[in-house]
Amino acid sequence: MATKTKTPKSNGKKGETRRDFLQLTAGAFGAVGAASVAWPLINSLNPAKDTLALATTEVDLSPLLVGQSITVMWRGKPVFIRRRSEKEIEEARDVDVAALSDKQTDEDRVQKPEWLVLVGICTHLGCVPTGQKSTEPRGEYGGWFCPCHGSHYDTSGRIRKGPAPKNLAVPDYVFTSDTAIKIG
Amino acid sequence: MASGPREKFDNPTIEWIDSRLPIFTMLNKEYGVFPTPKNFNYFWNFGAIAMFMLITMIVSGIILAMSYTAHVDYAFDSVERIMRDVNSGWLIRYIHMNGASFFFIAVFIHMFRSLYYGSYKQPREILWILGVVIFLLMMATAFMGYVLPWGQMSYWGATVITNLFSAIPFVGESIVTLLWGGFSVDNPTLNRFFALHYLMPFLICAVVFLHVWALHVTGSNNPAGIEPKTKKDTLPFHPYYTMKDTFGLLVFITIYAFFVFYAPDYLGHPDNYIPADPLVTPAHIVPEWYFLPFYAMLRAITFDIGIPFTDITIISAKLGGVITMFGSIALLFVLPWLDTHPIRSARYRPLFKTFLLIFVVNFVFLGYVGSQGADAMVGPIPLSLLGLLATGYYYGFFLAILPWLSKFEKGRDLPPSIHESVLD
Numbered sequence: 001m002a003t004k005t006k007t008p009k010s011n012g013k014k015g016e017t018r019r020d021f022l023q024l025t026a027g028a029f030g031a032v033g034a035a036s037v038a039w040p041l042i043n044s045l046n047p048a049k050d051t052l053a054l055a056t057t058e059v060d061l062s063p064l065l066v067g068q069s070i071t072v073m074w075r076g077k078p079v080f081i082r083r084r085s086e087k088e089i090e091e092a093r094d095v096d097v098a099a100l101s102d103k104q105t106d107e108d109r110v111q112k113p114e115w116l117v118l119v120g121i122c123t124h125l126g127c128v129p130t131g132q133k134s135t136e137p138r139g140e141y142g143g144w145f146c147p148c149h150g151s152h153y154d155t156s157g158r159i160r161k162g163p164a165p166k167n168l169a170v171p172d173y174v175f176t177s178d179t180a181i182k183i184g
Numbered sequence: 185m186a187s188g189p190r191e192k193f194d195n196p197t198i199e200w201i202d203s204r205l206p207i208f209t210m211l212n213k214e215y216g217v218f219p220t221p222k223n224f225n226y227f228w229n230f231g232a233i234a235m236f237m238l239i240t241m242i243v244s245g246i247i248l249a250m251s252y253t254a255h256v257d258y259a260f261d262s263v264e265r266i267m268r269d270v271n272s273g274w275l276i277r278y279i280h281m282n283g284a285s286f287f288f289i290a291v292f293i294h295m296f297r298s299l300y301y302g303s304y305k306q307p308r309e310i311l312w313i314l315g316v317v318i319f320l321l322m323m324a325t326a327f328m329g330y331v332l333p334w335g336q337m338s339y340w341g342a343t344v345i346t347n348l349f350s351a352i353p354f355v356g357e358s359i360v361t362l363l364w365g366g367f368s369v370d371n372p373t374l375n376r377f378f379a380l381h382y383l384m385p386f387l388i389c390a391v392v393f394l395h396v397w398a399l400h401v402t403g404s405n406n407p408a409g410i411e412p413k414t415k416k417d418t419l420p421f422h423p424y425y426t427m428k429d430t431f432g433l434l435v436f437i438t439i440y441a442f443f444v445f446y447a448p449d450y451l452g453h454p455d456n457y458i459p460a461d462p463l464v465t466p467a468h469i470v471p472e473w474y475f476l477p478f479y480a481m482l483r484a485i486t487f488d489i490g491i492p493f494t495d496i497t498i499i500s501a502k503l504g505g506v507i508t509m510f511g512s513i514a515l516l517f518v519l520p521w522l523d524t525h526p527i528r529s530a531r532y533r534p535l536f537k538t539f540l541l542i543f544v545v546n547f548v549f550l551g552y553v554g555s556q557g558a559d560a561m562v563g564p565i566p567l568s569l570l571g572l573l574a575t576g577y578y579y580g581f582f583l584a585i586l587p588w589l590s591k592f593e594k595g596r597d598l599p600p601s602i603h604e605s606v607l608d
Contacts, residue, residue: 042362045376051366071463076368078463101488124502126347127340127465147467148344149483150558150568162558163486165500 056184058176061115069132071120074183078120078128079171080144081181084155089113091142092156102167106156109170117181118157119171122146124164129153144168214400219418220425221406223606227301228404228425229432230294236433237287238392242385244280245329252332254378256371259334260459278448284326285451286440288474291319299540302528303405309520311398314391316516321388323475328381330456330472334374337453339460340469342369342377348482351503368462408605409529410598417602468557476554477547482509483558484575486568508575515582523586525593532596536589543581550574 057074059081064070069082084092092106110116122129129144129151130136139145139152141160146153151162158167173183190209193199202208251270253262266273295315298304304312331342346363350356365372403412412418419425443450451473455466471479485504490497499507515522523536530537553571560567599605 045362045365045372047361047364047366048372051370051372054367073463076366076370076462124347125344126350127344127469128463130465130467147465148340148469148558150486163483163501163505165488165502 056182058180058182060180062179066114067134071132072183074119074171079183080116080118080120080132080157080168082116082118082132083114084116088142088155092154092158095154095156095158100158100160102159102165104156104158104167109156109158109167111173111175115181116155116157117170117173117183119169120144121169122148122151122164123159123166123168124149124151124162129168214421215426216420216422218400218421219412219415220404220421221408221412221417221602222419222424223406223408223602224404224425224428225407226428226432227293227297227407229429229436230290230297231399232429233433233436234287234290234294235392236437237283237290238385238388241280241283241287242389244276244283245382245385247276248280249382252378254332254375256334256374256460259332259374263333275444278444282440282443282448282451284329285472285474286436286443287322288326290436291322292474295319296544298405299543300530300537301405301407302409302523302525302530304520305523305528306520308398308402308405311395311402312520313517314395314398316513318388318391318395319516320513321384321391325381325384325388326472326474328377328384331374331377332381333456334460335456336458336460336464336466337456337469339369339462340465341471342373344469345471346373348506348509351500351506353503405528406602407529407531408599408602409527409532410602410605413601414603470555473551473555476552477550478509478512478554480550480554480571481512481575481578482506483554483568484508484572486572512575512578515579519582519586522582523590525590525595527595527598532598533589533593534596535593536586539581539585539589543577546574546577546581550578 054075057072057079059070059072061081061083064081064083066083067085067088069080071078071080073079082088089106095106097103097105106113120128120132124146125148127146127148129139129146131138131144131153137145137147139161141152141154143153143155143157143160145151146162146164149163151164152160153164153168154160156167157170159165171183173181176182190202190206193202193208198208248266251262251266251273253259263277266277268274270276298312298315327341327345331338346360346369349363350360352359361367363373364370365376406412453470453472458466470476482505485508486501487504488497488501489499489504525533525536527533530540550571553567553574556567558568562570
């Protein structure tokens with residue numbers, strides 16, 4: 001260590017020495033270096049290329065009768081497709097949107113009113129809500145009910161009651177014909 | 185550790201080793217002649233019991249890992265193979281499975297002991313904080329271990345708990361994807377959980393080492409909550425407490441063995457013997473019993489917190505629940521600064537004792553709330569409302585009652601010494 005009196009001052013500014021500068025730059029370089037090594041390690045935990053390459057899912061809707069639902073897998077997640085009855089569509093559209101906790105009109109959530117396509121994962125903590133079969137509990141709003149923590153979804157898949165913060169997500173999909181869709 | 189002048193050993197081999205690495209001197213100092221308050225009751229057994237459980241879990245776990253396959257297609261079947269085909273596999277797995285429960289039983293009692301006798305107070309704050317760190321690591325380890333058999337509860341437990349992180353604003357979804365290594369709980373998730381489940385017990389060992397080190401600096405607290413003053417107040421650790429610990433441990437192991445042999449699935453959940461199915465959530469997901477009170481606090485917040493008379497939500501119900509659950513543990517870290525009353529032991533603090541016993545009953549009640557369905561009712565009252573009230577008491581105990589008692593509770597007169605407290 002240099003003695004106090006011999007410490008060279010840079011630019012004559014008080015308290016700042018060449019040593020401070022060297023320590024700061026060395027520290028900064030060290031931090032950048034450590035971070036640049038840490039990032040590939042952390043990033044290796046993100047979805048790998050084969051996971052990302054999971055294909056889209058095509059679904060033939062023609063066997064579904066009015067009021068029926070099917071569940072298909074897309075990217076390891078269940079996707080709910082329900083062919084809604086007139087009554088269900090009406091219920092979904094008769095709602096005062098301003099009173100919802102996640103405000104969305106039913107029109108924004110469907111491409112064709114008859115076909116409701118949703119990611120079947122509760123937006124609270126990721127359970128699969130019940131209600132795909134007519135014998136399962138559908139909650140107080142006739143859509144889906146999440147048994148884990150009691151979230152009620154309506155016939156548009158919107159959150160109406162319970163701890164979930166958001167409506168059931170609508171995945172990207174296109175109608176490839178009148179009775180077939182491609183999800184993803 | 186043990187350095188400086190040391191006494192010679194008579195045995196030449198021990199002396200040869202000890203003069204090069206004074207490990208026998210250290211053992212004798214810390215576990216032989218170590219002066220220990222002479223008034224310990226059986227609550228002081230549970231540190232040693234927890235240590236025994238940690239070793240049991242590591243030994244049985246390493247053997248299980250040799251027959252387990254961490255892949256979504258094979259995990260469930262490999263566990264069934266351990267149960268049916270591997271020699272004594274059923275025994276080793278039941279030891280490990282019930283061992284988790286009994287490890288938590290020991291640690292909960294150990295923590296209650298610290299609360300009741302004020303063992304977290306000055307000068308043992310760091311000792312206590314290290315203990316809370318061990319508790320957190322144990323919870324993470326237990327959670328990841330429960331995922332490995334890849335049953336329905338494994339899968340959905342993993343889904344629910346990893347989704348907790350999605351409540352974090354802005355970066356939550358990215359964090360969850362990072363944890364999963366995919367878009368749902370899947371093979372990458374199972375693989376990394378196995379790697380971490382194998383790693384974390386050794387981290388726990390490291391923190392236990394620090395915990396014991398800190399203990400041997402400050403010395404043990406005791407039921408009177410006063411420091412030993414003279415030689416009359418203490419006994420050498422060996423043979424007095426090695427014997428007392430061994431006796432308590434044998435009683436504990438007897439109860440543990442009863443569960444392993446006669447009720448091995450009593451503390452578990454039958455749904456975990458159904459292979460994981462990403463399309464069907466079990467109607468009633470519950471975590472293992474030792475997480476139930478914290479699970480109840482997670483579910484207690486069912487409302488958004490926002491600016492009154494506007495639509496602006498500051499904390500959604502989901503984030504609120506997550507904060508409440510993690511906060512309940514964060515409070516333990518700052519406990520030594522919430523309860524600053526100069527008297528340690530609840531024996532001499534009647535008010536503290538009353539509120540603490542209510543706290544324990546309340547904590548057990550939270551466990552009951554956590555075990556019930558989300559829409560359960562008690563008569564006309566929704567159970568979730570009672571869960572919210574119980575959560576309120578949990579927080580109130582730490583944030584209001586303890587600071588208030590620290591200021592206003594007079595307390596009883598302390599005995600002049602440990603020796604005299606025993607003679608009463």
